Amino acid sequence: MREILTLQIGGYANFVGSHFWNFQDEILGLREAGFEDPMIPTHGLNMDVLYRQGETRERQATYTPRLLSIDLRGSSGAVNPSGSLYERPPPAVVSSIHTWQGPAATFKAERHERNKFLQSLDDEEAQYREQPGDAKAEEIVDVEVNERQRYIYQSLEEEVQFSTDYLKAHLHPSSTYQIPGCWQGVTPFEDYGTGQGLFSSSARSEEIRDRVRLFVEECDTIQGFQCFVDDSGGFSAVAADLLEDVGEEYGRTPIFLFTVRPPRKVYDTLASKKKKITHALHDSVSLARLSSIAHLTVPLGLSQVAACSVAEHLAILDEKDYHTSALYAAAINCITLPFRMEAVGPSDGSQSSGLGGTDMGTALPLVSCSDSRRVAMMQASFPSPALLESKGEIFYNLHNTSSLTPSTERPKLGDRVAKLLVLQGTQLPGTTGERATVGQVHKSVVKAHEITAKTGRFSSRLATSSHLAISECPLAVPLPFPFIFGNKIGRFGNILSRTVGGGKQGRGGLDVSSVPVGASVSSSEAVLPYIKRRALDLQRFALSRSTTGPSLLQDWGFDGEESKDLRERLTNMVAAYSEMVESSSSDTD
Known part of the structure; x- marks a missing residue:
């Protein structure tokens, strides 16, 4: 067996991931139905590459994604981050011991109700546990169920707020890690500096390492890591530190990285000069670090998905992460298919x-x-x-x-x-x-x-x-x-x-x-144009004394030598791809 561990890091990456796992769940559902749909032949696909077998404390067999998902606190909406297959953790109790004498702020999030789709999943599981009724009675209800299903699934168009709102798969309790002290909608997380050092915290890094080890050690022979990373903000730094750690611990094990970002993360042309510099340096630093760690990096993040030629026959709305992430997930699902195909x-x-x-x-x-x-x-x-x-x-x-x-x-x-x-x-x-x-x-x-x-x-x-x-x-x-x-x-x-x-x-x-x-x-x-733009921005802003670039890089933890190293990485990439252009040009002379 040649297993894969999937890492999803950041909000939009988890939107993509939810679609990806729904695709896998659909294949499993077709197999469990006891028949092979002639229009969707699933034989020849080895799902054990992506999934792990386990059991609950009650000895109930489980089949869950081999997945580690990292996000901010409060990002799971109405779904328990630890899942529902295993024993739920006790509610958190605020300690009565006070050692902090400084000011404190309390943020209280409203409880999110389960949407109609999640409620329907609960109802289906409850019915599954009960004895099946009369077959004819079930057939009579089918027409009504279809109309009800349409209402439920159409309601997702307006109800989706979190990546968990439409995720069908059950997850292992160790599959979800929400960064302590960082809350969705509260903690600033818009650029590289906001995520810098979060993984380096000894408590956080060791807990994440333990979760990675748990899944890797269960593998016969791990094939590699496929990673979806939201590189539009602070998660780029978190991912870079984590993947660097993974690379050091697991040697030459391949890392296939997809960086993803939604259309709205294409920055406003009316933003202040400082913000433009911040965004430009963020993109440059992110590419330099992540591409040097992963064995192959594929950037995904069009400025307008709805207007792209891929969406010619689609009705995508750019403002909905639920929509745009579905297209990226479909492409990722396709390109990674060979890794789970039977030889x-x-x-x-x-x-x-x-x-x-x-x-x-x-x-x-x-x-x-x-x-x-x-x-x-x-x-x-x-x-x-x-x-x-x-x-x-x-x-x-x-x-x-x-x-x-x-x-x-x-x-x-x-x-x-x-x-x-x-x-x-x-x-x-x-x-x-x-x-x-x-x-x-x-x-x-x-x-x-x-x-x-x-x-x-x-x-x-x-x-x-x-x-x-x-x-x-x-x-x-x-x-x-x-x-x-x-x-x-x-x-x-x-x-x-x-x-x-x-x-x-x-x-x-x-x-x-x-x-x-x-x-x-x-x-x-x-x-080449994608890489060249980031190399030029880093060169322009990191060396200019008339901009905030040098001080910003220092604030992000990059001293003079480290900034120089980042520039060299991008410059070397530009040179390598430019050689391809020159070679092609000389061949045509």
């Missing part, structure tokens, strides 16, 4: 449900290529269009995907690209939603490269190396998924020629049961 023998995949299963230790070095090129851009298509047909042959459109990484360009034909491409649930030409076999998809990608070789000027240099993974299993859409599908999306995520349904609201999990997805990560020179 198959060498073939074109014509007789299997998947092709190209691999592990982090193999995939990440392939994409990063060198220590100076550890930042990659992600492209995705959601839903992914069907294969194209021309003159009796089908082929995959190599330009199906669009970037989810900000400040990047579409790779050109001459770009030297190291790429991991994953396609799941790809459909045959037409609008019926009929799935292509793994063999058909594989041949269509090969055919697409052949066509490019005949017509493209830089055909021989499309990629220095690449890995293709294909799964017949599309993204199974869970019912609490947001209503973001447009009215030209069919039941199986197929793109229709006509509209369906009515009203302005999008369609959700009751209308769309599965979706084909395509995703890739690549270390092409297209990511």
Whole structure:
């Protein structure tokens, strides 16, 4: 077994994580139902890679995500941070011993009521524990239940405040860690300095280390750490210190990092000069530190998700984290699919449900290529269009995907690209939603490269190396998924020629049961503008005596030598990606 431990650090990262685990829960639910849905073949996926087996004190078997989620106090809303599977901890008692003589402030949070969705989960579990009733009576209720379900799931559109408001999975008590003394909505947590040193506190660091050890020591052979980090504020510093500690303790174990941030974190152009400098240095320091620790870093955080080309067939609202995080989670779920696919023998995949299963230790070095090129851009298509047909042959459109990484360009034909491409649930030409076999998809990608070789000027240099993974299993859409599908999306995520349904609201999990997805990560020179901007900002503000930059870096704990080290890291990255540009240019002369 090659297990993965997932780390979710920060508020928006946990929004992404809740969607990610709902996708996994949907696969498990299809399996537990006792039948294999012909439209969602789940065989070939090993869920033990992400999940751990355990039992309660009453010897009840449990199957929970191998997960450590870190956030501020009060971020779990109406859900108990310790979960409901195990014995709940006693309520906190305020000590009557007073040793602090200075001023004190009391903050009292209002109790959050469980929303309609969480209440429905409680009702389902209560019914599950009871003896099933008459089958005919249950059939009669089905129609009423569907209407009630629609009301419940639509209500999430207005009720979601916390990442736990729509999370279906039960968590282990050690999976959730809320930072003591830091409260959501009360503690300032907007930039790198606000999180600096929080992990270094001996009590906090040891408690978090113990939780990581708990999950790692249960593994037969840990494959790696997949990390979702909200890098828009103080959690960037927390994550950098934690991942540095993980790297020191677990040596060469791969770390696959996705930094995520919501659209509203793109800073106001009318902000004061000091705030602009703070934001710019935050972004620069975050990239320099995190990318030097992780084996591959993929930044996700468009300034406008609703307006991006990936959302062409979606009805996303940028102001809702519940919406935008769903798109990022779908892309992450797709690109990490090879790590939990069962390995198959060498073939074109014509007789299997998947092709190209691999592990982090193999995939990440392939994409990063060198220590100076550890930042990659992600492209995705959601839903992914069907294969194209021309003159009796089908082929995959190599330009199906669009970037989810900000400040990047579409790779050109001459770009030297190291790429991991994953396609799941790809459909045959037409609008019926009929799935292509793994063999058909594989041949269509090969055919697409052949066509490019005949017509493209830089055909021989499309990629220095690449890995293709294909799964017949599309993204199974869970019912609490947001209503973001447009009215030209069919039941199986197929793109229709006509509209369906009515009203302005999008369609959700009751209308769309599965979706084909395509995703890739690549270390092409297209990511250079993203890195260059941060390198220039750090150089400009860290050295200028006329700005607050130098004193700000000192306040964040970076002395002269450490600031110089940060600048060198970004400068080396710029040089490495610039070499790719120069190499491509010289090849075209």
